[in-house]
Amino acid sequence: MVSLTGYLLVGAALFGIGLFGALARRNIMGVLIGIELMFNAANINFVAFNRYLHPGQPWGQGFAVFIIALAAAEAVVGLTLVLAIYRNFKTVLAENLNLLKG
Amino acid sequence: MIEAAVFAILAVMILVPAVLAVSLKNIFHCALWLVVSLTGVGGMFAMLGSDFLFVAQILVYAGGITVLLLFVVLLSGSPKDWIIKQVNGQWAWSLILAGIFVSLLATLFRQLPEPGPLAETVPVTKALGLILVRDMVLPFEAVSLVLLAALVGAIHFNKRNRV
Structure with missing residues (x-):
């Protein structure tokens, strides 16, 4: 029998990996990959809490559906911005986008 | 097992x-x-x-x-871009921050009370659909608006002469 803590630990580890990717990658697409991993960690936590603490009422799973939809919207807009940035600045590295730096 | x-x-x-x-x-x-x-x-x-x-x-x-x-x-x-260094100057701090965060969460989870025995899993799609269009109908419509906005935004940002 797998305990609730096991699922939560996998979710926390996945969130940590995604956090590292979002903070440390130079490539903008690498940052987006890290953000997707963090979304998935949150989804694992939602579904695990739903299964163990409120079985029979899939509210947590409904929330996970919304997170998946919002992640899809975020990915579409983010990747479109990457393409627009590449067309204008000819770079995909986040540190080169320093127009607003004083 | x-x-x-x-x-x-x-x-x-x-x-x-x-x-x-x-x-x-x-x-x-x-x-x-x-x-x-x-x-x-x-x-x-x-x-x-x-x-x-x-x-x-x-x-x-x-x-x-x-x-x-x-x-x-x-x-x-x-x-x-595929052969240069892939991490920026703050990768060590990011690693430390992520490690601290995960270990904090792990100590927190160890104090969770373990829930009782689980019920059998049943197919949940029908109940989920009912909850989505009945109890969560307002967020449902909001998400549809967000998806429409993402579609329009994607087209807008990719227009060649603007941006």
Whole structure:
């Protein structure tokens, strides 16, 4: 029998990996990959809490559906911005986008 | 027993490709490893008795978002972006921050009371659909608006003469 803590630990580890990717990658697409991993960690936590603490009422799973939809919207807009940035600045590295730096 | 084995396999299938997806140099390989990791998350949804989310995860993440990511990888950047150093100057601080965060969460989880015996898993799609269009109808409509806005935004940002 797998305990609730096991699922939560996998979710926390996945969130940590995604956090590292979002903070440390130079490539903008690498940052987006890290953000997707963090979304998935949150989804694992939602579904695990739903299964163990409120079985029979899939509210947590409904929330996970919304997170998946919002992640899809975020990915579409983010990747479109990457393409627009590449067309204008000819770079995909986040540190080169320093127009607003004083 | 067999459940614990499946859980261990899924955990490895999620975490190892996730580490590869944030650490490899070739961003194309990163996106391909992301597919494996997200499929593992889908398997974990199936273990938790959520059949609808399992299918939605495979369709939307493994099938949709990562294919979009691969297209953008192919359309932008140059091969020299794949051989330079991939982490910025604050990677050590990021690693420390992520480590502190995960260990804090782990100590927190150890104090959680373990819930009682579980009920059998039942197909949940019908109940989920009813809850989505009955009790959660306001967020449902809001999400449809957000998706429309994302569609319009994607077209707007890709117009050649503006931006």
